Amino acid sequence: MTISQEILQTLKAYHFDNPEATWDELRERLIDIAESCLTMAHGDSSLVAYEMINDEQHQALREASAKLPLSINQQRAVGKALEIIEAAQERLEGRPGKLVEIVRDLRGESCSTPVALSPSLSVLPIQPLTFKTLSGLYMEERKDNIQASTMRDVKSSCEAIGAILGDLDLKTHTRDDMKNLRAKLLEDRKPSTVKKILTRLSTVMDWAVNNDYISKALTDGLKPTKGTDSAREAFTQDQMKALMAHAKTLPMDSWQRWALSLGVITGTRIAELRQLTKADVKQVAGVWVIDINRNDGKTAKTKNALRVIPLTDGAYGFDLQAFREFVEKADSRLFKLGAGQFSAVLNGALRDVLSLNADRTQTFHSLRHSLAGALKAVATQVEINEAILGHASGSISNDLYGAGSSVEIGRMADALKTALLI
Structure with missing residues (x-):
């Protein structure tokens, strides 16, 4: 019991x-x-x-x-x-x-007897305002504005924080409470992971202050600074070549062949890749691209993730014509597995082909790091890199479908050719 x-x-x-x-x-x-x-x-x-x-x-x-x-x-x-x-x-x-x-x-009074109500409001049982309660209020308010995948990350981070803070009353918490939380998180997590969790803590606590639930957050300067670089490692050129060599041994109608290939040459996020439809493979300004969008109920991590990515024929042996034939034969969705199974199959293939360690320092997401590194190595303009990877913050993303789209998509295609046709 x-x-x-x-x-x-x-x-x-x-x-x-x-x-x-x-x-x-x-x-x-x-x-x-x-x-x-x-x-x-x-x-x-x-x-x-x-x-x-x-x-x-x-x-x-x-x-x-x-x-x-x-x-x-x-x-x-x-x-x-x-x-x-x-x-x-x-x-x-x-x-x-x-x-x-x-x-x-x-x-003990009858219904006809007036009730003398106490004017005191202080007798209600004082319950601590826990992080579990506070984060629940935050997520309830934000649920309509946060993508489901992001909300899962929010919930996971908040659960980790709540498990440590427990019944701590955030209306009276101290800086030492926050520092102790950081120390507990660092006991069994990498600094990079703790930094992400504490970023979520700051967001929730600042929201709570702005909504008058608490008077102070006390989270400034809390995030660790040492060892917070991403634990994810990019694949080497030899690993990329080995992965594409494996993909080319798979049948032309194998979805795994094209999922692995697109991951290598476009750096797309695995969730973006899984949702691709037949209509998302098209020509824009004379360039064959995949279109990352929110059409037909699809989701995207952020507004900047909405983009087109040129397909580089010949990159690591990628056969654009064969891929287009695969697309033509598809019904609507190119890949039909659910999110969990799709990720498990592709990451399992990576581990098998490349004999990866089980520490998850190299996963499907590492392909994004590899492409980012390849673009940086050939001194591609930062704005072009961001537009390709979905981190766009400059004029390219704004102009993609405007008057300058032909020029901008052409520049993206040229950058990928320079980086990938080695």
């Missing part, structure tokens, strides 16, 4: 942790709580926060009733507290009737 700290803290907040307490003592506490729930004023932010707090308290009290050897008086008080929480939720929706009746019942 496991009793969580959350359960124990909830019992203590309600004064239910004393098995010797009389019913009258517990009833007085219940009256204070019920009256506070009935009279407390709320803004939009606190309405959401108290809905979550009430849900957590309701769950904790139910588990306490089921798992702990509570006295008869304690069990009676827990039962009434559950009624109060349920009624408090209705009051948050503008329906206070049940809560009014509970207060009258506890005070």
Whole structure:
């Protein structure tokens, strides 16, 4: 049997942790709580926060009733507290009737007797504003503006932070609490990973300050600076050649042949690659490209990820005509596996062909690093590199479909030819 700290803290907040307490003592506490729930004023932010707090308290009290050897008086008080929480939720929706009746019942007054409500708002059980609660509020607000893949990363980072901070009240946290969090994260994670997690922490905490949940964030300068370079390693030229040599041994109608080949010559993200359709392989300004877009329900990591990437015929032996024939025979989607299986098959192929270590320093994503390195090695203009890789920040991405598209796509195609036709 496991009793969580959350359960124990909830019992203590309600004064239910004393098995010797009389019913009258517990009833007085219940009256204070019920009256506070009935009279407390709320803004939009606190309405959401108290809905979550009430849900957590309701769950904790139910588990306490089921798992702990509570006295008869304690069990009676827990039962009434559950009624109060349920009624408090209705009051948050503008329906206070049940809560009014509970207060009258506890005070032993008839329904015709006026209820003298306590003006004090300080008797509501003080629950810590945990990072779990705070990040839940953040994700709920941002869910419509964040791609599903990014939201998974957000949730993963927030869970890692929440597991360490636990029941820490962020309304009273200190800089030492944040430094201890960093130290705990660094115990079993690489500095580069910790830097990403702490970046997410700063985002959530700054959001919380801006929305008046907490008064201070205390996350400035927290991210580690040593050892934070990406752990992902680019493939060597010999590895790239070996990978393409393997791809060319696969049948012309093999999706793996073309998925591996496109990864090598375009540096596309694996999620972008998986979503390609027949319509995304086309000519723009006389150049054959793949078009990374959000058409037909497809997703993209960022706005800058929306781009076209020229296909370089002959790069590491890539056969553009054979690829076009593969595309012509496709129904709509070029690759039909789900995200997890698609990634597993391609990364498994890389490990098998190149005898990679299991430490994930070289994966399909490393192909992006390889292409970036190849472009940099031939001194390609930075804006062109960014446009090809989907990190565009300059005029090229803005002009791709404008009057200068022919010139810009031609420059991208020339850059890839210089970098890849070795």
